[in-house]
Amino acid sequence: MTAFTPRTLDTLRIADDDLRAALEGRRHLLFDGGMGTMLQAAGLEAGALPELLNLSEPDAITAVHAAYVAAGSEVVTTNTFGANAHKLGDAATVEEIFDAAVRCARASGARYVAGDIGPLGALMRPMGTLSFDEAYNLFAQQVRAAATAGVDLFVIETMTDLAEIRAAVLAAKENSDLPIFATMTFEEDGRTFLGTSPEVAAITLDALGADVVGINCSLGPAELRPLAARMLAVTEKPVMVQANAGLPHVEDGRTVYDIDPTAYAAAVRGMVDDGVGIIGGCCGTNPNYIRLLTDIVRDRTPQQRSMEPAFTVTSAQRAVVLPCAEQRIAVIGERINPTGKKRLQAALRAGDLDYVVGQGISQQEQGADILDVNVGMPELDEVVLLPRVCEQLQASTVLPLQIDSTDPAAIEAAVRRYAGSAIINSVNGKRESLDTILPIAAHYGANVIGLTLDEDGIPETAEARVAIARRIVNEAARYGIGPERILIDCLVMTASTNQQQALGILRAVSACREQLGVKCALGVSNISFGLPARELMNATFLAAAFGAGLDAPIMNPGSARYMDVVRSFRVLNAEDEGSAAYIERYAGWGDPYKVPIAGGDAAAAGTATGGGAPALDEGGDPIRCLILSGRKGEMKAATEQLLATTDPLELINSRFIPALDEVGVLFDQGTYFLPQLMASAEAARVGFDTIRAHMPAGSIAGKGPICLATVKGDIHDIGKNIVKMLLDNYGYTVFDLGRDVDPQEILDTVRARGVRLVGLSALMTTTVKSMEETIALLHAEAPDVKVLVGGAVLTPEYAAQIGADFYAKDAAEAARIAEEVFEA
Ligand code: B1M
Numbered sequence: 053m054t055a056f057t058p059r060t061l062d063t064l065r066i067a068d069d070d071l072r073a074a075l076e077g078r079r080h081l082l083f084d085g086g087m088g089t090m091l092q093a094a095g096l097e098a099g100a101l102p103e104l105l106n107l108s109e110p111d112a113i114t115a116v117h118a119a120y121v122a123a124g125s126e127v128v129t130t131n132t133f134g135a136n137a138h139k140l141g142d143a144a145t146v147e148e149i150f151d152a153a154v155r156c157a158r159a160s161g162a163r164y165v166a167g168d169i170g171p172l173g174a175l176m177r178p179m180g181t182l183s184f185d186e187a188y189n190l191f192a193q194q195v196r197a198a199a200t201a202g203v204d205l206f207v208i209e210t211m212t213d214l215a216e217i218r219a220a221v222l223a224a225k226e227n228s229d230l231p232i233f234a235t236m237t238f239e240e241d242g243r244t245f246l247g248t249s250p251e252v253a254a255i256t257l258d259a260l261g262a263d264v265v266g267i268n269c270s271l272g273p274a275e276l277r278p279l280a281a282r283m284l285a286v287t288e289k290p291v292m293v294q295a296n297a298g299l300p301h302v303e304d305g306r307t308v309y310d311i312d313p314t315a316y317a318a319a320v321r322g323m324v325d326d327g328v329g330i331i332g333g334c335c336g337t338n339p340n341y342i343r344l345l346t347d348i349v350r351d352r353t354p355q356q357r358s359m360e361p362a363f364t365v366t367s368a369q370r371a372v373v374l375p376c377a378e379q380r381i382a383v384i385g386e387r388i389n390p391t392g393k394k395r396l397q398a399a400l401r402a403g404d405l406d407y408v409v410g411q412g413i414s415q416q417e418q419g420a421d422i423l424d425v426n427v428g429m430p431e432l433d434e435v436v437l438l439p440r441v442c443e444q445l446q447a448s449t450v451l452p453l454q455i456d457s458t459d460p461a462a463i464e465a466a467v468r469r470y471a472g473s474a475i476i477n478s479v480n481g482k483r484e485s486l487d488t489i490l491p492i493a494a495h496y497g498a499n500v501i502g503l504t505l506d507e508d509g510i511p512e513t514a515e516a517r518v519a520i521a522r523r524i525v526n527e528a529a530r531y532g533i534g535p536e537r538i539l540i541d542c543l544v545m546t547a548s549t550n551q552q553q554a555l556g557i558l559r560a561v562s563a564c565r566e567q568l569g570v571k572c573a574l575g576v577s578n579i580s581f582g583l584p585a586r587e588l589m590n591a592t593f594l595a596a597a598f599g600a601g602l603d604a605p606i607m608n609p610g611s612a613r614y615m616d617v618v619r620s621f622r623v624l625n626a627e628d629e630g631s632a633a634y635i636e637r638y639a640g641w642g643d644p645y646k647v648p649i650a651g652g653d654a655a656a657a658g659t660a661t662g663g664g665a666p667a668l669d670e671g672g673d674p675i676r677c678l679i680l681s682g683r684k685g686e687m688k689a690a691t692e693q694l695l696a697t698t699d700p701l702e703l704i705n706s707r708f709i710p711a712l713d714e715v716g717v718l719f720d721q722g723t724y725f726l727p728q729l730m731a732s733a734e735a736a737r738v739g740f741d742t743i744r745a746h747m748p749a750g751s752i753a754g755k756g757p758i759c760l761a762t763v764k765g766d767i768h769d770i771g772k773n774i775v776k777m778l779l780d781n782y783g784y785t786v787f788d789l790g791r792d793v794d795p796q797e798i799l800d801t802v803r804a805r806g807v808r809l810v811g812l813s814a815l816m817t818t819t820v821k822s823m824e825e826t827i828a829l830l831h832a833e834a835p836d837v838k839v840l841v842g843g844a845v846l847t848p849e850y851a852a853q854i855g856a857d858f859y860a861k862d863a864a865e866a867a868r869i870a871e872e873v874f875e876a
Contacts, residue, residue, distance in 0.1 A: 056491040058532030059261050065229045067164055067204040070126075074330065075231055075263050077290045077357075080349035083127045083166070083207075083332025084120035085342050086297075091116065092307070093338065101143055103135045106152035113153070117160030123339035124346035125332070128162040129207055130154055132198070133170035136190045147197040154201035166207040166233065167198030169220055176215050178447040179246070184219055184469040191223035198228075205231040209268045209294070212237055212245040214253065214368040215471035218260060222468070222496075225261045233292055233330070234262035237269045238279050247369040247450075252472070254283040254291070255364045255371055259473045259497025266292030269334045272299070272311050273319035281326050286373075288359050290329040295320070297336030309336030317344035329354040361536045363571045363603070365422060365499055366472040369450040372421050374571055374603055376536050380627055381598070383618055384454055384475075384573065384606040385420030387411045388441075390429050400427055400437070405444045412445045418609035419618070423449065424477060425466075426456035434462035439469045446471055454501070460488040467496045475499045475539065479528075481506030481520035486527045494531035501539045501573055502528075504560070510543050512553060514560040517542050521564045539573040539604055540564045547589070548582035554593070558600040565601040573604040576614075587613050595621065642672065675703075675739065679711035680718075682731025684738045691742040700743045701864065704774060712736055712770065736770060744777050755783040756874045759801045760811040762791035764822040771843060771863075772813035778863040779811075784870060795826040802834050809873045811866060812856075814843040824854035831855060838873050842866060 057063060066072045073079035088102065096105060096112055106113055117128040130153040137146055150167065157165040172190055176182045198206065206224045211217035217234055224232045236244050236253045243249055250267065257265045265287055267276050273295035283291050298311035311319075320331055331349065333341050363374040365382075374380045388411050390397045399407035412423050423445060427437045434457055442453055455466045456477035467474055474496075479489035480503040493500045502524035504510065504517040511517055521540040528538055542561055547554040561572045574597055580589035591613045594605055598621045607614050619637055622628040674690045694703055715732040760776050762769045769791040779786050787801055798810060810830060814823045827839050840858040841851050842865075851859035858873075860866040 056494065056531060058494050058530075059225065060532065061263070063229065064231055064263070066231060071164060071204065071231070075290065077288070077329055077354055079329075080324070080352060080354055081127060081290075081292075081330045082125055082342065082345055082349055083292075083294060083330065084117070084125040084129055085294075085333030085337030085339065086335045087116060087129065087131055087133070089307075089336055089338055090119065101134065101140065103132055103140070103149045103153070104143060106131050106149055106156055107144060110152060110156050110159075113156040114159040117157050117162060119339045120342055121160050121162050123342040125162065125342055127164040127166050127205075127207075127332070128157050128160055129166045129168045130157050130198070130203065132168045132194070133210070134173065135197075136169075136172050136194055138190055139173045146193050147200070150194070150197035150201045150203075154198070154203055158202070164204040165202070166205050167194075167201075167203035167230075169194050169198075169206060169208045169224075170210050171212070171216060176213060176219075178443055179213075184215065187216055187219040188223050191220040192227045195224045195227040199230060203230065205233060207233040207235070208262075209233075209235045210237050211235070212248075213471075214244075214246070214248045214256060215469075217253075217257065218471060221257060221260050221262050231263045232261065233264040233266070235266040235268040235292060235294065238267060238276070239270065240275065242279055242282075243369075249369070249371070250279045250282040251286045251373075252366045252368065252371045254287040254289075256366050256473050256497070258287040258289050259364075261497060262289065264290045264292050264330055266294075266328075266330065268292075268294040269296055272296055273316055273323060277319065277323045277326065280323050280328050284327045284357060285359065286362075286364070286371075288357065290354070291327065292330035292332075293320070293323055293328050294332040294334040295337075296334045297341060300336060307336075311336075313341040313344050316341050317348060320345055321348045324348050324352075325355065327355040327357045361534070363499065363536050363539065364473065365452040365454075365475050367446060367450055367452040368471040370452060372452055376569060376571075379565075379601055379603055379625060381602075381618060381622060381625065382421040382604045383419060383609055383615075384422045384424050384604050385412075385415035385418075385451075385609050386424050386575065386606050387415050387608055387610065388423060388445075389426040389456065391426075397429060400429060400432060405441060408441055409444050409448045412449045412451070415609050416449045416451050419615050420451060420609040422454050422475065422604070423451045424454040424456050424606060426477075428457055428459070428462075434459050435465045438462045438466040442466050442470055455498075460492065463489070464492045464496075467492060467498050470496075470498075473497050473499065475501060477501045478503050478541065479524060480504075481523050483507070486524070490528055490531045490533065493528075493537070494533055499537045499539065500528065500533065501541050502570075504540065504542050510545070512550075512556070514542075514556040514563060517556070517560040518563045518567065521560075521568055521570065525568050525570060535569040536571075538570045540568070540570045541573045541575070541606075544574055544576060544578040544593075546581035546583075547579050547593070554579060558596060561597060561600045561602055565603075571603040572601060573606055574602055575606040577607065587611060590614065591617050594618075598625070673707055673711070675707040676711040676714070679708070679732050679735050679739075680714060682735055684731075684735040687735050687738040688742050691739045692746075695743065695746050700747055701778070703743060704740075705862070708736055708739060733770065740770065740773060740777070747777060747781050755785075755870075756809070757785045757787065757805050757807045758809045758811060758870060759787045759789065759798060759805065759807040760813070761789040761793035761798055761826075762813045762815075763819050763826055764792060764794055766814050766816055766819035766822070767791045768815035768843075769813070771815065772811070775811060775813070775842065775860075775863045775866045778867050779870060782867050782870065784874075795822070795829045798826055799829055799833050802830065802837055807837060809838050809840060809870060811840045811842070814841070815845055817845055820845060820850070820854065823856075827855045840866060840869050840873075 074081040132153045135149040174182045208220045234257045254265045276295045280293050297309035300307050361376040365372050372382050454475040454477050457463050476498045478501040479485050504520040542557050545553050576594050577590050579593040580586035594617045623631045623634045678687050719729050762772050776786050776788050838857040841856040842860045848859045858869045
């Protein structure tokens with residue numbers, strides 16, 4: 053049994069009952085105002101290191117504190133904002149500064165002294181160079197110095213980097229037993245300079261163990277009020293605000309602020325009405341401001357708040373919130389896991405983190421809400437690699453991470469350095485797992501996935517799975533981890549061997565949610581193991597699991613099929629307001645299961661589209677549907693119907709050719725195979741025959757002889773046939789030699805028929821060579837003959853390169869070129 057004791061107010065050294073009441077949200081607390089403003093007013097030259105004034109001008113510093121105490125401040129903040137070893141350098145030691153600063157503060161008669169800790173003045177990795185451990189050590193030194201000097205609490209303030217404030221809070225938590233007040237600084241857009249929102253800050257700092265969370269500096273109280281309200285909605289901890297006296301500007305060489313004490317106090321009153329419990333001032337405020345704040349909190353207790361409990365996981369930029377009272381879905385992307393993924397294994401082995409990060413970025417683009425990160429391979433040092441990969445992912449994606457490892461040391465290394473509140477994957481019902489993983493989750497404020505297995509393995513029945521889940525929940529409670537921080541994974545087994553078990557898993561999901569108040573996760577893909585059409589089975593199971601209450605599927609967001617289920621369920625689950633996301637995604641979507649033609653029966657039609665059928669939209673283009681599905685039977689009627697209203701060439705260009713192009717792409721992708729390609733071509737041929745029969749006879753007869761052929765080795769002739777149809781129609785005498793035509797046969801025809809223009813078609817890269825040979829033969833043996841070439845594989849440049857006289861991109865251009873040749 054572990055000796056771990058969760059950090060609560062009872063484990064802290066709290067100066068007195070009034071401070072405890074403030075920490076419990078039962079009493080207001082009034083801080084002081086700006087130190088810099090006061091030093092300037094006192095005519096003190098702050099210099100590069102105002103903290104040195106604690107040593108050189110202690111009386112002046114004490115006078116500032118005393119002025120605030122006289123104005124009503126209960127807490128004064130030591131003049132130690134930049135008192136860290138990085139900033140102080142050789143000017144003084146951290147210990148000297150804190151010792152002097154606390155003495156100055158105590159001498160003012162203040163009720164409580166807060167040890168002030170500001171940013172280190174260097175950016176942390178990956179933006180800067182400072183590692184987590186370096187930052188932590190700098191803060192830890194300050195914490196120890198402040199505690200030794202006798203502060204009552206810490207105020208960690210003006211932070212803009214969530215990683216940095218986490219390092220500071222951890223340092224305070226691990227090196228002292230004093231209360232921690234942690235505040236960040238937000239810009240006008242409601243985010244810190246590095247993109248953290250008030251919600252993310254409050255959730256993350258609360259979970260990590262800050263006793264008070266809040267906001268200070270940068271804006272005035274009116275601007276900060278809505279940001280504070282956003283914090284109040286997501287944390288039960290007291291919220292603190294120390295606003296600036298508005299914006300600074302320079303008057304007569306002095307910095308002045310644009311909000312006067314009365315307006316300032318009025319705006320702060322609004323925040324207090326909203327529920328802000330702890331107030332004070334920041335830049336530009338002086339005792340006149342603080343004096344008016346005393347009226348606001350006198351004889352008043354903080355507004356009682358109630359917060360909707362929720363499962364919340366954060367990155368530095370994003371919070372995923374799943375309220376306990378309802379089912380909301382979050383997709384956990386499973387692709388960063390080397391098991392069975394050779395490319396990822398190779399990348400991890402080679403230290404190619406760009407590839408790993410690429411996997412994260414694509415999952416984010418595909419719709420994942422959270423990324424699972426597993427780098428477990430026997431030959432790799434996970435304790436080093438897992439935090440590195442998490443750090444890189446945090447630099448390139450905004451998604452919260454789920455840290456996945458069987459090695460508790462690797463989990464701790466990653467969770468400790470993670471900028472946010474992560475999910476740990478996983479704890480299970482085994483005693484050893486409970487005793488090692490839950491303390492880590494509790495200490496770092498992480499959420500956990502609880503697997504329903506124990507020393508006896510994975511139980512068969514739903515009841516036994518729920519029993520293990522219950523044990524996990526009860527054990528977690530001992531560590532101060534509530535059910536709202538737990539995702540139970542009831543562990544999917546294949547339906548192929550035991551269908552009853554599949555049903556049992558779904559029942560277990562419902563029971564865990566209802567009986568234990570937890571959220572549920574599931575890795576869905578195991579369900580189909582050993583069965584064909586696995587994606588079909590997985591997607592069906594996913595929908596069934598959502599129906600049973602699944603909150604967080606662990607899945608590949610790259611599977612369009614799964615994401616279709618997710619997006620559809622979000623509408624049915626009332627979490628896609630106005631179906632906006634669904635409509636944006638699926639407007640114009642072609643349902644692959646729908647029969648395109650009235651009276652058609654997809655099942656009976658013997659379609660060319662098998663498993664990888666493309667989207668065929670009912671009521672859409674019938675020609676496209678018939679070509680893609682390879683149904684020639686209905687083609688004649690469909691083409692005739694369209695010919696009644698559409699020009700034949702327009703019909704070919706706007707419907708037949710795009711459909712054949714689509715077939716080509718599907719073939720290219722390996723979705724279609726040769727039989728489907730042939731069925732599509734056959735359907736198109738019937739359509740072209742129908743069009744040809746409807747084409748009016750050429751108006752001007754006897755325009756000249758043209759020889760057409762698809763070159764040797766190439767049997768594609770649909771395009772060439774269209775060219776022939778048009779040239780016929782224009783009145784030329786066309787000698788069509790067909791496809792796979794030998795160059796000599798073409799030369800013979802030229803000589804025998806007095807041909808002046810030869811048209812060659814080629815559709816494959818491999819057959820352009822025989823086109824070149826044919827051109828060379830014709831130019832050598834029949835120099836007066838012009839050669840026109842076409843075919844999808846050609847470009848004008850390539851045509852010129854192989855010696856052709858003309859290139860035509862389509863049949864109409866071929867006809868124009870013929871005019872040119874014969875008019876010459
Ligand atoms: Co095949 N095929 N095919 N194929 N096939 C392509 C060309 C391909 C691009 C498909 C793909 O992989 N995406 C690919 C070639 C890859 C490459 O080399 N770059 C390919 C392949 C690989 C193959 C086989 C090797 C498959 C196999 O067996 N593994 C095999 C080849 C056999 C051979 O030739 N030795 C093969 C077979 C077939 C079918 C028999 C099944 C069938 C052809 C039936 C037939 O023609 N009777 C077929 C089809 C239908 C296609 C696609 C899907 C469609 C071709 C087509 O008819 N397009 C084609 C993919 C594609 O192109 N998107 C593909 C419509 C037609 C109107 O366009 O011919 O370009 P096109 O003609 C246009 C213009 O280019 C121009 O005007 C026309 C109308 O505007 N034009 C000219 C054409 N010739 C002109 C001549 C001119 C002037 C303009 O002046 C003389």
